[in-house]
Amino acid sequence: MKYTVITGASSGIGYETALAFAARGKNLILVARRLDKLEELKNEIHNINPELDVLPCRVDLSVTEQAYNLYNKLKGYEIETWINNAGLGESSSVTDQNLEKIESMLRLNIESLAILSTLFVRDYSNVEGTQLINVSSALGYATYIGGITYSASKYFVSAFTEGLAKELELKSAKMKAKVLAPAVTETEFEKTAQDVDEFDYKNFMPKYHTAKQMAGFMMELYDNDKVVGIVDESYNFNLRDQIYPIIG
Amino acid sequence: MKYTVITGASSGIGYETALAFAARGKNLILVARRLDKLEELKNEIHNINPELDVLPCRVDLSVTEQAYNLYNKLKGYEIETWINNAGLGESSSVTDQNLEKIESMLRLNIESLAILSTLFVRDYSNVEGTQLINVSSALGYATYIGGITYSASKYFVSAFTEGLAKELELKSAKMKAKVLAPAVTETEFEKTAQDVDEFDYKNFMPKYHTAKQMAGFMMELYDNDKVVGIVDESYNFNLRDQIYPIIG
Numbered sequence: 001m002k003y004t005v006i007t008g009a010s011s012g013i014g015y016e017t018a019l020a021f022a023a024r025g026k027n028l029i030l031v032a033r034r035l036d037k038l039e040e041l042k043n044e045i046h047n048i049n050p051e052l053d054v055l056p057c058r059v060d061l062s063v064t065e066q067a068y069n070l071y072n073k074l075k076g077y078e079i080e081t082w083i084n085n086a087g088l089g090e091s092s093s094v095t096d097q098n099l100e101k102i103e104s105m106l107r108l109n110i111e112s113l114a115i116l117s118t119l120f121v122r123d124y125s126n127v128e129g130t131q132l133i134n135v136s137s138a139l140g141y142a143t144y145i146g147g148i149t150y151s152a153s154k155y156f157v158s159a160f161t162e163g164l165a166k167e168l169e170l171k172s173a174k175m176k177a178k179v180l181a182p183a184v185t186e187t188e189f190e191k192t193a194q195d196v197d198e199f200d201y202k203n204f205m206p207k208y209h210t211a212k213q214m215a216g217f218m219m220e221l222y223d224n225d226k227v228v229g230i231v232d233e234s235y236n237f238n239l240r241d242q243i244y245p246i247i248g
Numbered sequence: 249m250k251y252t253v254i255t256g257a258s259s260g261i262g263y264e265t266a267l268a269f270a271a272r273g274k275n276l277i278l279v280a281r282r283l284d285k286l287e288e289l290k291n292e293i294h295n296i297n298p299e300l301d302v303l304p305c306r307v308d309l310s311v312t313e314q315a316y317n318l319y320n321k322l323k324g325y326e327i328e329t330w331i332n333n334a335g336l337g338e339s340s341s342v343t344d345q346n347l348e349k350i351e352s353m354l355r356l357n358i359e360s361l362a363i364l365s366t367l368f369v370r371d372y373s374n375v376e377g378t379q380l381i382n383v384s385s386a387l388g389y390a391t392y393i394g395g396i397t398y399s400a401s402k403y404f405v406s407a408f409t410e411g412l413a414k415e416l417e418l419k420s421a422k423m424k425a426k427v428l429a430p431a432v433t434e435t436e437f438e439k440t441a442q443d444v445d446e447f448d449y450k451n452f453m454p455k456y457h458t459a460k461q462m463a464g465f466m467m468e469l470y471d472n473d474k475v476v477g478i479v480d481e482s483y484n485f486n487l488r489d490q491i492y493p494i495i496g
Contacts, residue, residue: 064351094412095369095419102366103312106359110404114350114397121343142493145418148411149362155407155492156358156400163396164342170393171343244403248393 001053003077005029007061007116008086010037012187013135016215017083018045024219027053029077031070031086033060061086062104067112071119081222082120084113085135089150089193102149109153114160117177121164125173131222132175134161138183138231141243147193154181158228162242165227170248178221181230184208207235249301251325253277255309255364256334258285260435261383264463265331266293272467275301277325279318279334281308309334310352315360319367329470330368332361333383337398337441350397357401362408365425369412373421379470380423382409386431386479389491395441402429406476410490413475418496426469429478432456455483 004021008014010032018028022045030038038056045054055077059070088105090097117132124130139147140154158179165177186208190199201208209217209231217237221229226239252269256262258280266276270293278286286304293302303325307318336353338345365380372378387395388402406427413425434456438447449456457465457479465485469477474487 093415093419094366094408095373095415097366099363099366102362103359106354106362110358111351111354114354114400115347118342118345118347118350125343139495142495143407143411143414145411145415145494145496148408148415149366151411152362152404152408155403159391159403160342160396160400163391163393163399166391167341167343167393167396171341245390246393247387247390 001027001078002080003027003029003053003055004081004083005031005074005079006083006085007031007059009041010034012189012211013182013185013214013218014083014085015041016211017085017218019048020215020219021081022048022052025049025052026080029055029057029074029079031057031059031061033058061112062088062108064107064111064115067115068119071116079120079124080129081131081133082116083133083135083218084116086112087135089147089189091147091150091190091193093146094148097149105150106153109150110156113157117160117164121168121175121177125168125171125175128174130175132161132164132177133218133221134177134179136161136179136181138181140179140181141230150193159244162227162244163246166242166246166248176225177227179228179230180214180218180221181228182209182214182217183231183235185214186210209235249275249326250328251275251277251301251303252329252331253279253322253327254331254333255279255307257289258282260437260459261430261433261462261466262331262333263289264459265333265466267296268463268467269329270296270300273297273300274328277303277305277322277327279305279307279309281306309360310336310356312355312359312363315363316367319364327368327372328377329379329381330364331381331383331466332364334360335383335385337395337437339395339398339438339441341394342396345397353398354401357398358404361405365408365412369416369423369425373416373419373423376422378423380409380412380425381466381469382425382427384409384427384429386429388427388429389478398441407492410475410492411494414490414494424473425475427476427478428462428466428469429476430457430462430465431479431483433462434458457483
């Protein structure tokens with residue numbers, strides 16, 4: 001039995017992506033800190049399709065040791081798709097940024113993503129039909145002055161994943177590695193990034209996608225052979241080859 | 249009395265940069281894991297100029313806690329220039345990479361650099377004549393297939409530092425932030441990256457700079473108002489404005 005792993009599945013793009021994979025009949029391993037939200041999602045999935053196997057996993061990926069623990073725990077499962085979607089933002093200038101929050105963000109956005117990508121690629125790169133999708137950001141291709149360290153963490157994700165896609169291609173590996181690069185998406189992201197209780201996308205953001213729309217783009221990327229799925233300045237979704245130059 | 253801080257000063261570009269700042273009459277705080285090498289460097293500096301105050305600091309910046317300890321230890325010193333030069337490479341495919349080494353690399357190249365940059369900017373951004381120089385790599389602008397995770401860590405450094413330079417400019421801060429992006433340089437880098445005892449640049453690298461040449465470029469960047477000093481494909485040194493797009 002094959003599984004799709006989605007980190008950060010308790011809300012936003014991860015939550016909606018889980019529903020989209022469930023609609024395709026995929027068994028799911030759902031990863032997040034909030035087990036109650038994962039249980040809700042599991043119920044919602046079983047309302048769509050009671051046959052699916054859904055495994056909620058309570059993990060805090062800002063603690064890198066837990067990334068290893070998660071992967072070891074899943075050793076007995078056959079994984080088809082791994083989506084590193086979990087991510088944290090920090091909206092402030094470098095001068096004012098909270099370093100404790102920055103460290104958690106770097107561990108989650110960069111370290112755990114690199115660790116989980118490496119472990120998955122090591123075991124599955126020669127298995128037909130496997131995919132690794134890492135969620136970066138449009139800000140992984142253009143630096144946002146109000147969140148420079150966040151942007152830089154997403155440059156890491158973009159360069160790492162685009163490079164990995166080329167490495168796999170050069171090795172004629174069977175796995176595909178892909179980058180999803182959303183722009184503003186209506187999720188819990190801004191609440192966490194700005195440390196506020198509520199954030200009103202309708203009134204404060206000139207343009208944005210809903211999490212459901214982004215999950216739709218995720219599925220377009222999943223179905224396509226291109227490496228990068230990126231939201232452009234006009235909020236159109238583009239499927240592209242690697243954006244950053246590669247030397248070998 | 250003002251000081252120039254150089255991390256990774258025990259060899260290579262850091263060592264030669266310390267000598268170059270000493271030749272300009274700058275007092276130095278030298279940071280590295282190998283205290284004996286820093287003591288050698290201190291002696292060499294005192295042969296050039298016995299008047300200079302030189303403070304060797306034994307610190308392992310791949311342990312992020314030590315980045316905070318270093319900064320706190322230096323609270324009593326007036327710092328003019330801070331150079332985050334310490335960095336570690338890893339030459340292998342993502343599939344084969346050693347995750348323990350990757351974690352040390354990410355902590356050093358990304359986390360400690362972000363922490364030390366933030367702490368320095370927080371205290372000194374409005375002090376006339378201050379500079380933060382972060383050492384990235386030409387591979388922070390083009391991904392190298394034989395060291396993708398290393399490249400991606402340098403994309404972080406480039407985007408972070410270029411963004412910070414813009415943040416400081418927009419705030420009319422007095423500090424300048426700059427990125428040095430060397431290509432292949434004859435140092436201990438390849439030995440560490442490839443886990444070998446010796447590496448013969450003359451026989452294995454079609455082109456490279458010596459550490460002394462790169463320290464010369466570092467001083468050109470230091471003397472100039474441009475944000476990026478990058479070695480191009482022809483091994484010419486170029487001073488440029490930000491390379492990555494910035495949105496505000």
